[in-house]
Amino acid sequence: MADPVIYLDHQATTPCEPAVVEAMAPWWSAQFANPASRSHRPGLLAAAAVEQARAQIATALRVESTAVVFTSGATEANNLALKGLAEAELHAGGRRRHLLCLSTEHRAVLDPLRYLSRHGFELTELAVPASGLVDLEQLRQALRPSTLLVSVMAANNEIGVLQPIAAIAELCRSRGIRLHCDGAQAVGHIPLLPAALGIDLLSLSGHKLYGPKGIGALVVAPGVTLAPQLHGGSQEQGLRAGSLPVPLIVGLATALELALADQAARAVRLKALRDQLWQQLQELGGVHRNGAPAPRLAHNLNVWIEGVEGSALQRRLRPHLAISSGSACSSGEPSHVLQALGLSRQQAAAALRFGLGRHTSAADINSAASLVRAAVTELRQG
Numbered sequence: 001m002a003d004p005v006i007y008l009d010h011q012a013t014t015p016c017e018p019a020v021v022e023a024m025a026p027w028w029s030a031q032f033a034n035p036a037s038r039s040h041r042p043g044l045l046a047a048a049a050v051e052q053a054r055a056q057i058a059t060a061l062r063v064e065s066t067a068v069v070f071t072s073g074a075t076e077a078n079n080l081a082l083k084g085l086a087e088a089e090l091h092a093g094g095r096r097r098h099l100l101c102l103s104t105e106h107r108a109v110l111d112p113l114r115y116l117s118r119h120g121f122e123l124t125e126l127a128v129p130a131s132g133l134v135d136l137e138q139l140r141q142a143l144r145p146s147t148l149l150v151s152v153m154a155a156n157n158e159i160g161v162l163q164p165i166a167a168i169a170e171l172c173r174s175r176g177i178r179l180h181c182d183g184a185q186a187v188g189h190i191p192l193l194p195a196a197l198g199i200d201l202l203s204l205s206g207h208k209l210y211g212p213k214g215i216g217a218l219v220v221a222p223g224v225t226l227a228p229q230l231h232g233g234s235q236e237q238g239l240r241a242g243s244l245p246v247p248l249i250v251g252l253a254t255a256l257e258l259a260l261a262d263q264a265a266r267a268v269r270l271k272a273l274r275d276q277l278w279q280q281l282q283e284l285g286g287v288h289r290n291g292a293p294a295p296r297l298a299h300n301l302n303v304w305i306e307g308v309e310g311s312a313l314q315r316r317l318r319p320h321l322a323i324s325s326g327s328a329c330s331s332g333e334p335s336h337v338l339q340a341l342g343l344s345r346q347q348a349a350a351a352l353r354f355g356l357g358r359h360t361s362a363a364d365i366n367s368a369a370s371l372v373r374a375a376v377t378e379l380r381q382g
């Protein structure tokens with residue numbers, strides 16, 4: 001039998017917890033009714049399950065239930081937030097046309113914003129220093145009277161750095177600018193309460209927090225008006241048409257509760273393992289950490305390694321180790337995030353992203369470090 005592959009790609013996706021699968025189970029076949037069918041009991045039961053899940057999520061994030069809009073994931077939540085806000089501004093006859101994000105945002109933010117920039121809006125993609133952390137003074141200077149929206153991710157999906165969301169919210173609030181935060185990599189991993197931080201729109205995703213794929217949510221602050229981006233029904237307060245996936249919604253709520261229950265302890269454990277991995281990799285020499293060491297997700301390490309060619313390194317590691325050289329969503333191209341930090345295409349191609357997870361053990365980390373050391377040593381010897 002082939003050796004098991006060590007999975008260290010938890011920023012691409014996480015395994016769905018067995019307890020989450022169990023919570024979802026009754027809602028596939030035994031109780032399959034459409035929650036929009038209010039004329040019969042099975043439909044009402046499904047609707048009650050959806051509303052209970054919504055309340056669980058709202059309680060966990062300390063917002064009102066009405067703030068939670070279910071989507072198919074963070075990509076859709078980002079699209080609804082960004083395009084929905086821009087379109088609502090147009091409908092209301094508002095004059096704000098300027099949008100701002102960081103150049104290191106995920107494609108699920110960059111692409112909708114670039115789309116808007118081709119349709120009458122102006123976009124600033126703010127550069128970041130090598131730390132990957134926004135320079136607040138530069139951000140302040142880039143804001144204009146016409147700025148409608150700032151979009152900054154809470155935790156970066158490649159280098160794990162945590163942006164100063166509360167300080168950014170402060171800059172936005174006093175200028176009447178809406179703040180969107182892509183929380184796909186942060187919710188369930190670090191404390192992130194949107195109302196307390198001043199976030200107007202927060203995107204999250206089930207499969208990044210040990211829940212199912214195909215479900216996420218947009219958390220909308222009171223008073224924020226969005227234009228729907230999916231038309232075809234009045235579900236989700238008219239903001240997102242389509243029959244609700246009851247099992248996935250139940251799964252998302254369960255996964256979030258479980259993630260918050262072990263969030264602090266998990267972070268402490270994974271930080272120790274991550275730091276151990278960093279120590280062991282440094283023995284090679286010529287290993288550079290991408291992005292600021294802190295503040296950073298406890299389970300992320302991203303390095304580039306001198307003297308090896310990226311694709312050759314990936315090929316050597318692939319049979320034994322599941323890691324990534326960048327974001328799972330833009331595979332093939334050297335990472336735009338790493339290039340934004342100042343790495344060349346070649347350096348970015350020789351980067352490795354390690355994403356540790358709930359079930360990662362010390363033995364996994366020791367094996368991963370040995371595998372990388374062996375592969376790099378062999379490649380350097382040519």
Ligand SMILES: Cc1ncc(COP(=O)(O)O)c(C=O)c1O
Nearest residue numbers: 073074075106108157182184205
């Ligand atoms: C920061 C960030 N935003 C958005 C997404 C997309 O999330 P989803 O797969 O739920 O659409 C990801 C997933 O890679 C991500 O890391």
